[in-house]
Every structure is written in C-alpha cells, then in structure tokens.
Amino acid sequence: MQPADAGPPDQQDASVEPTPQADAPPPSTTITPEQLEAYEQEKHARERKDPKKWRHKGLILEFMLGTQGCTGSYCRDADNLDATPGFRIAGLIGRNSLGILDFGLELGWGTLNPGEINGRFATDIYDLDPVRLEQLINDRLGIDLAEFDLSQAVTTTAKLRTANAGPTLRIHVLPRGRYDPYVGAGFHYLLWRARYETLSGPARLDFHGFAVPLQVGFNVFVHPNIAVGARFDYSFTYYFLAHLDHPDASGVTIVSTLDDAAIDVTVDNPTQKGLPKFWALLFGARARF
Numbered sequence: 001m002q003p004a005d006a007g008p009p010d011q012q013d014a015s016v017e018p019t020p021q022a023d024a025p026p027p028s029t030t031i032t033p034e035q036l037e038a039y040e041q042e043k044h045a046r047e048r049k050d051p052k053k054w055r056h057k058g059l060i061l062e063f064m065l066g067t068q069g070c071t072g073s074y075c076r077d078a079d080n081l082d083a084t085p086g087f088r089i090a091g092l093i094g095r096n097s098l099g100i101l102d103f104g105l106e107l108g109w110g111t112l113n114p115g116e117i118n119g120r121f122a123t124d125i126y127d128l129d130p131v132r133l134e135q136l137i138n139d140r141l142g143i144d145l146a147e148f149d150l151s152q153a154v155t156t157t158a159k160l161r162t163a164n165a166g167p168t169l170r171i172h173v174l175p176r177g178r179y180d181p182y183v184g185a186g187f188h189y190l191l192w193r194a195r196y197e198t199l200s201g202p203a204r205l206d207f208h209g210f211a212v213p214l215q216v217g218f219n220v221f222v223h224p225n226i227a228v229g230a231r232f233d234y235s236f237t238y239y240f241l242a243h244l245d246h247p248d249a250s251g252v253t254i255v256s257t258l259d260d261a262a263i264d265v266t267v268d269n270p271t272q273k274g275l276p277k278f279w280a281l282l283f284g285a286r287a288r289f
Contacts (some may be wrong), residue, residue, distance in 0.1 A: 047224075051178040054224045056099040056288065062092040064231065064284030068110040068162070073127070075112070075160075075276035080125050081194075082115025083160060088280050092168060096288070099175025106168040106186055110280070112160040122153040122196060122203070126258070127274060133261040137251070153203070159195040162278060164188040164211055164235075180219035180227060187212060190237055192276060201247040207255065207275060209239035225288045233280040239272060 047053040068088035074080045087110060094104015123130045166188030173181045190211040196203045212235065219229030239255045255271055262270040 051221070053176055054178060054221050056172060056175055056180060057096045059289040060092070060094055060096050060102060060104065061287045061289075062090075062284060064090045064282040066090075066280055066282035066284075068112070068278055068280040070112060070276035070278050072274055072276040074125065074274040078115065080127070080274075081112075081117065081158070081160065083112040083276075084115070086111035086113050086160070088282065090280070090282060090284075094168070096172070100172050102168070102170035102172065102182070102184065104168055106164075106166065106188065108162070108164045108188075108280075110162045110278075112162070114158045114160055117155050117158055120155050122155055122198065125155070127263045127270065128258065128261045129263050136257065136261045137249075154199045156197045156199070158197075161191075161193045161195075163191040163193075164213075166211075168213070168215075170215065170217075178221045180221065180229070182215075182217050182219075184215035184217070185212065186215075188235075190235070190239075192237075192239070204243075204245040206243040206245075207239045208241040208243070209237055209255075209275075211235040211237050211278070219286055227286040227288075229284070229286065231280075231282045231284075233278075233282070235278045235280075237275065237277050239275050 047055075066088050067085045069085035070076060070083055075083045088108065089110070090106065090108040092102075092104045092106045094102055096102050117125065121130070123133055166186055168184055168186035168188075170182050170184030188211045190209045192207040192209070194205045196205070213233045214236075215231055215233050217229055217231035219227035221227040241252060242255050242258060243252045244250060255275075256269065258271040259265075259269060264270055267273065
C-alpha cells in the first residue's frame with residue numbers, strides 16, 4: 001500500500017510559522033528630558049572633580065593688589081622726583097571665549113613715593129628753564145606773571161598718583177585645567193597727577209595721555225570658578241595734554257609746547273621722553289561665572 005502523497009515540500013512548509021530571530025534589535029526607546037538633564041548633571045559633576053577638565057571660559061571678574069614703579073627722568077632721576085615704588089590696585093570685568101581669549105574693561109589706580117624735594121624749584125623737577133617758561137606762560141597760556149611769581153614756586157611736599165582705564169585683550173595658553181598662563185595688552189586712557197605744596201600755595205600738575213600696557217601673568221585655579229595668581233605689567237605711555245592748577249594761575253597746553261622751555265634744547269621731544277612710563281607687580285584673584 002502506497003503512502004499518501006505528502007505533497008511538494010513548499011506546501012509542507014507553508015503551514016509552519018517563522019521563528020523570531022534571537023538577535024533581533026530591541027524596540028527603540030525615547031530619551032526623556034529628565035534623563036538628558038540627569039546625564040548633563042552627572043557629566044558636570046565628573047568635570048568638577050577632575051581639575052584637568054576645569055573650564056576657563058565665561059564671565060570673568062578680577063581684583064589685584066600690588067606695587068608700581070616708574071621709569072623716565074622726571075620720575076626716577078635723583079635730580080628730579082626721585083620716586084620709589086608705591087601702591088597699586090587694579091580690576092577687570094569682561095568675558096573669556098573658548099577658554100582662550102579675554103576681552104574686558106580694566107581700571108587701575110596707584111601711587112608713587114617722591115624723594116626729598118623740599119626746597120626744590122618746581123621748574124627743576126621737570127628740567128625747565130624758568131626764563132623761557134615765563135615767556136611761554138605769557139605767550140601760550142595767557143597767564144599774567146604779575147600774579148604768578150615763579151620765584152615762589154618752591155616745593156615743600158608732593159603726592160604722586162596715576163589712574164588708567166580702557167579695554168584689555170588677553171590670550172590664554174590653556175583653555176582648561178588648573179593652570180592658566182597668559183599674555184595681554186591694552187589701550188588705556190592715562191592720568192599722571194602730581195600735587196605740590198609750594199611757598200606760593202598748593203599746585204596741581206596733571207598730564208593726560210594714553211598707555212599701552214603689556215602683561216604677563218599666571219593663574220592657578222583652586223576651585224572650578226576661582227583662581228589666584230600674579231601678573232607683571234609694563235606700560236608704554238604717550239602724553240598729549242598738560243594742565244596746571246594754582247591759586248594764582250591755571251592753564252592747559254599741549255605737552256609738546258613745554259619743549260620750548262626745556263633746559264636742553266638739543267634733545268628732540270624732551271618733555272615726552274622725560275615723562276614716566278610705569279611697571280607693576282600684582283597679586284590677586286580671578287572669578288569665573
């Protein structure tokens with residue numbers, strides 16, 4: 001007896017359902033905002049624990065204290081003001097981009113300590129010839145010398161001050177990490193002020209100009225948002241305006257005008273060359289937000 005025809009193989013397999021593959025991908029899942037926020041918080045916490053990943057970018061505030069000194073014959077020479085270093089305070093508000101570039105507004109104020117100038121003629125401090133200065137005062141400033149006696153312009157005490165303000169740009173070598181070396185430069189308005197007590201009354205002499213400070217600094221982050229550090233500045237200066245204020249006389253003139261009253265007329269721009277440039281050594285803190 002012949003077995004019943006089982007039919008062709010394709011008909012036999014038609015009734016068998018396919019078995020799901022064991023390595024089939026699981027159903028897709030959707031990441032919720034809560035999960036994404038939790039991940040970012042965990043990542044941020046890991047970065048804060050690792051000093052190598054501390055970021056330097058963000059809003060920055062700096063506050064620094066230190067000392068400043070000067071170069072230039074009027075400020076440093078023993079025959080002039082013979083000034084020694086004084087106090088300086090400086091600050092900056094700005095922003096760091098990419099951890100590399102700082103750009104902000106910098107402010108500074110400082111003092112210098114004059115040497116022994118009691119009994120010295122004010123004209124000697126700035127290497128001016130009193131005869132030519134009298135002629136200059138008459139011709140250029142319109143001050144009546146009948147009311148202003150240069151022979152009484154003998155100093156007894158002096159106070160020296162500086163102030164500056166302007167934009168500053170810095171380049172940081174390392175965008176992340178605990179250590180933060182940098183270099184910088186700026187373009188600032190500068191005021192160099194001297195207040196004198198003289199036999200004829202108090203006098204104030206202001207020189208207005210520009211300063212280009214060059215900076216080299218190094219910070220160490222003691223916290224992801226706080227660093228402490230030190231900086232050295234040297235400021236190249238250019239003065240354009242002089243202002244004299246005295247009970248008997250007051251006037252404003254271009255700095256180059258004073259060259260006509262200089263003792264040494266063989267030197268080019270003697271007043272500009274004699275006026276001070278400044279250096280500063282500062283220590284302070286930097287906060288990042």
